[in-house]
Amino acid sequence: MLAALSRSGPGWSVQCADDAGVPSGAVVPVVAADVATLEREQRPRWLWDAAAVVYPGLLAAGVRLHRCVDITQHERVLIARAGRYGEPVSTAAVLARRDGRPAPPDVALAPAAEPGLFDDGPVNPAATPGDLLAAHRDQQDRLAAAAGSPAGEAVDVDPAALRLLLAAESASALVAAEMGHLGMPWDVGVHSDILSGLLGPRPAAGERPAVMVRLADDIRAAFGHPVNPDSATDLRAAFRRAGFDIDSTRSWTLQQLDHPAVAPVLAYKELHRLFTANGWNWLQQWVRAGRFRADYVAGGVVSGRWATRGGGALQIPKVVRRAVIADPGHVLVVADAAQLEPRVLIAVSGDERLGALAAADDLYAALADVGFAGRRENAKMAMLGAMYGATSGAAGQLLGTLFQQFPVAMDHVERAARRGEQGRLVSSVLGRTSNRPGPQWWATVDRGAAPDASPAEEQRGRQTARAWGRFTRNFVIQGSAADWAAVWLSCLRRDLTAQVPAAELVFFQHDELMVHVAEADAGHVAALVAATAAEAGRLVFPHAAGGWRVPVRPTVVRCYADAK
DNA sequence: TCAAATGGCGCC
DNA sequence: AAAGGGCGCCATTTGA
Structure with missing residues (x-):
């Protein structure tokens, strides 16, 4: 059963339908509590324009859903199959294309300033529940054709594979919203200690930390004249004056040089990076109530990898992972897929x-x-x-x-x-x-x-x-790895929801994930993590000779830095 | 003066 | 002969 949920006017409304998308009831106005009731009693597949738009408000209202059909997630895959990646993917765009009208642009999904209001927030061009159902039927109709190659330009795929991908993309959108809602456990005190240990005490606004100031002095002394180490142009000019004909100041380039400024410059760069990317300002902006919340965009990258907006959640430096600490009585189950990409190459080739x-x-x-x-x-x-x-x-x-x-x-x-x-x-x-x-x-x-x-x-x-060519060469590997990871994540979410509902999927980074869970459930979760990795292998690479496997060995830790 | 481009570096 | 893929974010530089 499908339940089409949309905002088409002042409030939200829902219309139920059979799995083919044929309506089985009237359009009914709903609030979050009604959604929760329907979920409990019927457990439908929620059909909506985008989980990224609808679901955060429901989560904030305390409503968690099992399954969804996400029109925009599906459309992103389908439109790319047609060789038109990047065109609008909203429900309105699907219907416009179906009818030969110009597709309206997607609404930029800015992070909600005040997350939590089911009734507010950005929304793609208006869609009624009927529109959602029509768009869903249109996508189902196009699926078989999409598996074939558009004008011989792409490789044919199995329609069943494409269907698996769409399901995984919908589930991933649920995970992304839930992850953004939950956030990673983050210990501000530990992070602050890391910063002051490496940089010195927190400087006043607009000032550089003491350790960086000292290094800047060392750099000036080494060159014998003032140099702004924050300026690549300035730095390059200084090295050129000193007789080194470099055309960039990348660390790797500088390491080759024999000059007294090299060491302090490299040290300065490293600290500068920490200070600007994950320093005190970052802590203040992104960590609230012991959680780091970012905006995760499932399938946001052309290769299918996730993107994030805000906080740089997919680039958390190793040095600050010490600050990721489970709540009292809880642990982190951390797992990554070892050497995923070469193993994917084996399977696809x-x-x-x-x-x-x-x-x-x-x-x-x-x-x-x-x-x-x-x-x-x-x-x-x-x-x-x-x-x-x-x-x-x-x-x-x-x-x-x-x-x-x-x-x-x-x-x-x-x-x-x-x-x-x-x-x-x-x-x-x-x-x-x-x-x-x-x-x-x-x-x-x-x-x-x-x-x-x-x-x-x-x-x-x-x-x-x-x-x-280098891009497409890598795409077939990176994209297939993302396929596997999305299926892994979807299977794991399904099992966690059913068996360990209190477990929190709090992080996912290409081939690695983290579950925050009560200590007593850690073993159970770790087993599910490993089992779903194997299941994903069977689903995504069913034809791999002798089966396909990737080592996934979950570790149970209190602190992220201790994983592996 | 502002927005876009560039350089650099963190993660996978 | 031959320049390693994908991102996001920050500060600086460039250019309209």
């Missing part, structure tokens, strides 16, 4: 020779023994280079071995790269599909290929084409 190594917990070590004289670092660098498109440098040197030993896997990523260089589309294993390169790309590439192109234009065209 069907390379059995490479797959034979996957039984090892440490795939890179096994690979090292096969072709890299036991040198794990080299094996790892080569494998990452293959998936990112490295051609030169150390990784480039090592790629030859992979080409020789694992032609099936290498051919898979090479083919993806060639498609990208031609401006064609690629898809993940479940059918998530890349965007098209823009007009600027085509102009540059076409100019380079023109008979009267200058050598410089030819080179620029080649570089531009190859850059897109």
Whole structure:
């Protein structure tokens, strides 16, 4: 049963329907309590424009829902399948396209200033429950066609795979809203201690911390004249005056130089990063009542990975993870998928020779023994280079071995790269599909290929084409990894909701997740985390020879920094 | 003077 | 011959 929930006028209303989207009742006005009642009595699949819009208000009102069908999450996948990634994805946009009208732009989903009001907040162009049902039917109708390749530009996928992806994207949207609502446990005192330990006491507004001031003095002394270490231009000029012809001041570049300013500059950069990105201001802005709340956007990245807005939740530096501490009587169950991307390469390419190594917990070590004289670092660098498109440098040197030993896997990523260089589309294993390169790309590439192109234009065209090839090469891996992770997350949420309802999924970062749970339930949760990882493997890679596995070993800790 | 672009670096 | 993928965020620089 479906329950279409929308705001189409002053308040919210709901209309029930069968699974095909055919209405089975009238449109009824509702408040949050009515939603809770319907959930308890009927447990429908809630059909809505976007969980990101509707669900936070319900959560704030204390209403938690089991399942949803999220029109915008589905549309993002479907529209990309049609080679039109980036076009509007709201219910109104779906219906407009169906009717051959121009699609209205999506409303920017700014984080609600006052989260919690079911009745307020941003909303995409108005939709009635009837609109939701019509859009849902339209999406169901398009699903079979979407599995096929649009104009031969993308690879066909199994309709069942696409259906799995859509379900996972809807569930992920629920998780994202719940995660934003719950937040990660965050100990402000511990974080403050980390900051004062490294930076000195909190400076007055607009001032630099004492330790950074001292380093800035050291830098000035080393150069013999004033230099603003916050200015890349200034810093580069100073090193050039000192006789080092550098064109950037990236840490890696500076490390190569023999000059007394290098050490204090590198130290300064590190502290500057901590101070500006995760310093006292960050604490004040993002941590409330012992929780760090960010806005998670499930599938917000073209490859299907999550994005966040605000707080930099997917870039929490290791040094401050010491501040992530479970509540009294609680623990954190933390798990990541070890070496996920090379294992995904094995599955999507069907390379059995490479797959034979996957039984090892440490795939890179096994690979090292096969072709890299036991040198794990080299094996790892080569494998990452293959998936990112490295051609030169150390990784480039090592790629030859992979080409020789694992032609099936290498051919898979090479083919993806060639498609990208031609401006064609690629898809993940479940059918998530890349965007098209823009007009600027085509102009540059076409100019380079023109008979009267200058050598410089030819080179620029080649570089531009190859850059897109690196993107599509990586897309088939990163996107498929995101597919697996989304299914993992969905399965875990399903099981936690049913079996350990008090457990809180509080963090998810590409291939890693964290559950905050009462100590007594930790073992149960850890078992579910591992079991759902295996289940996701079976669902996402059903054809993998000999089964597909990725080591997921949950650790139970009080503090995030102690995980692994 | 403001907004957009750039440089740099954190995470995966 | 050959420039490693995806992000978000901050401060500085650039340019309209």
